[in-house]
Amino acid sequence: NAGVTQTPKFQVLKTGQSMTLQCAQDMNHEYMSWYRQDPGMGLRLIHYSVGAGITDQGEVPNGYNVSRSTTEDFPLRLLSAAPSQTSVYFCASSGVTDTQYFGPGTRLTVL
Amino acid sequence: GNSVTQMEGPVTLSEEAFLTINCTYTATGYPSLFWYVQYPGEGLQLLLKATKADDKGSNKGFEATYRKETTSFHLEKGSVQVSDSAVYFCALTAPSGGYNKLIFGAGTRLAVHP
Numbered sequence: 001n002a003g004v005t006q007t008p009k010f011q012v013l014k015t016g017q018s019m020t021l022q023c024a025q026d027m028n029h030e031y032m033s034w035y036r037q038d039p040g041m042g043l044r045l046i047h048y049s050v051g052a053g054i055t056d057q058g059e060v061p062n063g064y065n066v067s068r069s070t071t072e073d074f075p076l077r078l079l080s081a082a083p084s085q086t087s088v089y090f091c092a093s094s095g096v097t098d099t100q101y102f103g104p105g106t107r108l109t110v111l
Numbered sequence: 112g113n114s115v116t117q118m119e120g121p122v123t124l125s126e127e128a129f130l131t132i133n134c135t136y137t138a139t140g141y142p143s144l145f146w147y148v149q150y151p152g153e154g155l156q157l158l159l160k161a162t163k164a165d166d167k168g169s170n171k172g173f174e175a176t177y178r179k180e181t182t183s184f185h186l187e188k189g190s191v192q193v194s195d196s197a198v199y200f201c202a203l204t205a206p207s208g209g210y211n212k213l214i215f216g217a218g219t220r221l222a223v224h225p
Contacts, residue, residue: 004154031211042115042200042215043155050211058212090154094211098143098162098204102154 002026004103006091012109013081021076021106023091029101031094032074036060036087037105043090049074081110113138117201117216124191124223132186132219134175134201142203144168144177144184145213149198158186158199191223 007022025032033048035058045058049068063085065077074093078085088107092100118133136142143162147155159168164179173188184201201216 033211033213035213040217042202042217043213044215045212048212092155092213098211099145099157099160100211100213102147102156104154 004091004093004101006089006103006106008106009104010107012111013078014111015082017081018077018079019081021078021089021091021108023074023076023103024072025074025091025093025101026072027093027095027101028071029093029095030071031100032068033058033092033100034064034066034074034076035090035092037090038087046076046089078108083110086110113142113203113205113214115201115203115214115216117199117219119217120198120220122219122221124221126193126223126225127190128223130186130188130191130195130221132199132201132221134184134186134216136182136184136201136203138182138203138205140205141179142205144175145202145204146173146175146184146186147200147202147215149200149218151197155200191221193223193225196221196223 004025030051034046035043047066049055091103094100114137145160146158148158159170161168161177167176198218202213
């Protein structure tokens with residue numbers, strides 16, 4: 001049981017480039033979410049999904065896109081990276097309880 | 112709206128000292144309350160949780176009691192170890208916000224010295 005996995009661990013982008021952060025879970029969890037962690041601000045919810053084919057916006061969705069075609073995968077797309085998107089990104093999943101399991105994170109730098 | 116406020120860090124303690132990290136919340140209805148811990152270079156792990164008033168969550172010597180009258184969920188440990196050095200996040204999920212949407216405090220960094 002790998003839990004929640006994220007790739008890549010580190011990424012450097014130039015302003016305007018696009019990329020996809022990958023997230024996968026093998027616990028058959030219906031709920032998946034993406035957070036960003038910035039110093040002094042805790043974690044903030046970007047987008048979430050309550051099941052395959054269903055996604056919704058969180059607190060800070062601008063500049064990010066998501067889709068959920070399978071239960072296991074929940075990729076996060078940056079369409080045109082900006083320096084303000086420099087952050088650490090965490091994916092999480094949960095099942096029937098409200099306990100969320102987090103991935104190890106992706107550290108993104110946008111120059 | 113729903114929010115979490117926790118004490119600013121860093122908190123620096125000697126090994127075997129008593130730890131308290133304060134956390135208060137604002138929420139509609141009856142939230143579930145959580146403490147997550149983030150060790151250096153890792154993701155967040157659930158440390159403990161409580162789902163109703165007066166519940167006490169406990170794990171690895173840490174404990175926190177859900178106090179509805181003071182809207183608080185303070186984290187305590189009687190004797191900290193160097194291995195407890197990490198960032199601790201207080202968080203809640205509230206029925207009005209969706210039971211799986213975690214709202215986090217800013218985090219408190221704990222450094223324990225031998």
